[in-house]
Amino acid sequence: MRFFRGFKPAVCWMFLIGVLGLDQAGTAAQLATPESRGAGVGAIIELDAQELRWVAEHPQVIVSSVQYPLYLFKDEHGQWSGLNNDLLNRISAMTGLQFVHEESFSTDQLLGRLESAEADMSTTLAMNDERKAFLDFSHAFGGAGWVFVGRADAPVVHSLAQLAKRVLVLPARHALEGTIRRDYPAIELRTVKTYAEARALVESGEAFATIENEIGAQLYPLGQLKVGRAVEGKWEADHLAVRKGQSPLLSILNKALEAFPAADLRAIRLKWLSGIAPVESPSRWRQLTHWFCWGMFIVSLFGLLSLLWNRRLAALIKQRADAEKGLGDQLAFQHALIDAMPDPMFVRDLQGRLIMCNKSYEESLCTRFDQVQGRRLVELDVLPAETAALLHAEFMAQMETRKPRFSERQLLFNNGVRDIYQWTVPFYSVDGQLRGLLGGWTDIGHRTRHL
Template identity: 30%
Template sequence: MILGKHKDICAPFQIFLTLCLLVPLCLLPSEAFTKDLLSPQARKWLTEHDGVIRLAPVPNYPPVDFQDEHGVFSGLSQDYVKAIEELLGFQFKRVKVDSFPDLIQKLKNREVDVTTSIGINDEREGFLDFQAPHVSVRKVIVARQSVNGPLTWEDLAGKKVVLVDGYLVSKMISEKYPKINYHMVENEADGLNHVALGDAYAMVVDLGSASYNIQKAGITNLHVAGKTEYEFDLRFASRNDWPFLNEILQVGLSSIPDHQREKIYQKWTSFTQPAFYQTSQFWYLISILFFAIILLLLAALFVRNRLRLEVVRRTKSLHESEEKFRTLAERSPLAIYLFDGTEKKASYINTTFTKLFGYTIDEVPSLEKWWPLAYPDESYRKEVSDEWDRKVASAFNSKSDIEPMETIVTCKDGSTKNIVWGYTFTGQQNWAFGLDVTERNKLMEEQSRSAQLAALGKVAANIAHEINNPTQAIVAFSELIEESSGQEDFVREMAKRITAEGLKIGELVKTALHYSRKETPIKKPADINRILKHALSLLKGRMRKENINLVLDQGENIPNLLVNSREIAQVIINLVNNSIDALDEIKEPDRGKLIQISTFKSNDKKEVQVIVHDNGEGIPETNMTQIKEAFFTTKEAGRGTGLGLSIVDDIMRNHGGTFELESVEGEYTKAILTFPVTSPSNAEN
């Protein structure tokens, strides 16, 4: 009865007592109800290393591992890492590596403790512990749409195929299929770009990574052209000297529920994105756009008037610039031909061009029309055209002006002119400009001729001396004949000597006339030793007069050279005259004067060299850079024209050879002439 009477009072009290018991339990931490997944030892170790375990994801391997545009580590494996961190209540220290080989090296060096997505092999098991695979990847062959599939390994033989450097599968493929021309890249994105641009035929890559990178880069000309037998499991791996770390990873991975694994997989292997209008970003952009339109409408009224004024100002300025350009172009001494487009159509030629060549823009509307008119000879036209295209391509690639090019142009009236052409490229327009050097070339030819005669003039007195000796002998022999009448044998002997001395005179005169005659320089096979002997015959008298000792070392079996004998003799005369002048300046009276001349061939018979060496005062180092320039001389006025070495250099260039000088001031000067042996037929004496 008592309980029945107080039944209504006890019920609220029981409820209150129950709540008082439950509230403290609710305030206890969740760990009080959840058993720790780790062993006590592993938990202690993890607590001590929380935030210091260095985790380096595989670099640039989307969608498995990569850094997004904000530098945040993302991807399928990174979602697994985050799940492990949440389940076990700790944080990894994430570090970045430069490449996959860099990652492997740092794992080996213990500079990285954990990585997320690598394959297993014997070498890596030597320093890493591996977990069960969390994702599998299949390798496929990706090529351009124009390449028909399915491709096999045999189809790739001899082709340029891209692989990612450092990957285990890259090493396996290159060793198994050595006939393929492999090109290694740092990451999948670079490799796919190579294939898309046509720099490579195909790439062997993970299907998921290929799809992700193709979609992200907006590449539209690639497709999966073949499958391979390679399918790999990717695993978490950790340094094998930290057993607790291996246990922590194993517990964390095995604790991720299946539904969460499926969610991660679908997130990174499905590329279907929600419609843009369903995203918050769309409505954010709509609001910005609305306010922007209002601002634009307000600004348009202001900008419209400003633009109108600016257009008027710039149009006026453009007209003024065009007028200035036209004035300068029309008054320019250069012939200007302006063309553009792939068809190289002319858009402007100046008055100088028309006056120089006789053609108007209607007659040469494109380069295609210009070539046969300017160069009617087909073989010469091809030579000029090929050289022009080569120089223009070189200038275009180096972003510089063209190397000047001299040609002989046929004018409308049939006359020819020597033109030095230049070229420059200004974005959309091509400028060709030519300078008429016809008169300059004639003047240089005349100056060269004058220098040649001046060089021969130096030996004229010596030639007279050489002629005087046999002349006196002839007179003496004649007097002996006159005094010896009736002595027939003696008279006959004297007549022979007179004949011999007369031939000497004739040979000297013939040699001098040959090298002083103006003629077209025709090249013929010739013996360089014979040319040297003839040239020195004109200089022996001067060398004897100057007490100069000549040492001549002529090599044997030297091939004939394709040269103009007169020009090469002029080269020898100029160099020996220079040596004689240098020896005349020797300051020590007891120092002997010596000129050494040698000829020899290279071992492969492709070159022949002539060296003229004197022990004169040498050339100052400050003059070496100018010594070959026309009209440069260090001699007193009246003793030299300054053209001798310039002519030597020009002649050697025209023969496809080289002219070099070596000198030590106060000791010696050495002139080195190098001739090419142009063909096997000319290489035999």
């Protein structure tokens, strides 16, 4: 009996820790499940007469959208998805606005559509002085910082001042371009069309660094690149950007954001961004509690210690299984994202054999992946023999030079000559070994005819 009396304190501590754990789990589940937060989720906001008239006169709001993974992108079914799309869907339910996405393929093209009144608003633009001249910005609903991305073997970039007399590459009309040109004239600033081209130039050594949103910088395989420090003083809030002259639309959006429950907005951000957020270190309180309980278990009963070890092993096994599932989900997402790209894309190994391609590639060459997997262009009849030989030779030469290539050219396909914008970039393994080429093309003539 005395033994069991000594065992009571350990039982009490286990019960207390269990109650605290259940309380934390319940709180987390409540935050993560939108349906459990009450009737405020679908609340409809009250609009004044001017705003109601504007909604009636504008049955559709055109949103100029560029694909930016997690924030806004097309899923495997070609439907728009992501954090910003969820936000617009919720605002639509609250206000009656109907948002229609029109895809842009670069920041420069997106801004051009807003300037020419081809679109009413955008969801992925950061605020700067140039944009405020023709855009109004809503209340903020989140945000992220900017980070430097440089070569893995180069010194870490700590500040913009460190880039003096070095090449910094940015997509054209980047949010920080004007500030950098004004405040850091010693930086050799070079502009390209997309972030992919900017990363390729840094990887090849033609540029020293680029600057990306800290969330987006973590989404792509780094290869020979590394994500560096945050750009000092350049944290950017997330806004909805509205073309000037549409004050009723801006007023409606601000009302919706003001009425948006904070818990709902937090749940949407966790849904899309929690998978790439840094893992928090255990708090000091948790560490002290863990070691205190450990000591109590040893003093009270060695058998209880064995039970706890078994539970710990079970938790580790479950954690590993969850990690493997998360990796599988990430790979599935990457495949779906590549298939959703409208332009043909392919991956070839060091011998020029096809490793992967998207649906657009299969459709453009009238073939299926299982028919061309593991084979070189010169072994197939998906292209004229002279075209296949030319491209294969270019691929092999490019893997010797290891330099990216972007060019507008004419190529002979089976159905005739096409004007295309072709790009190919080398890709590397985690240990820096060349693994092959990633490439694709855009049919410029087809796009021009449709324009």
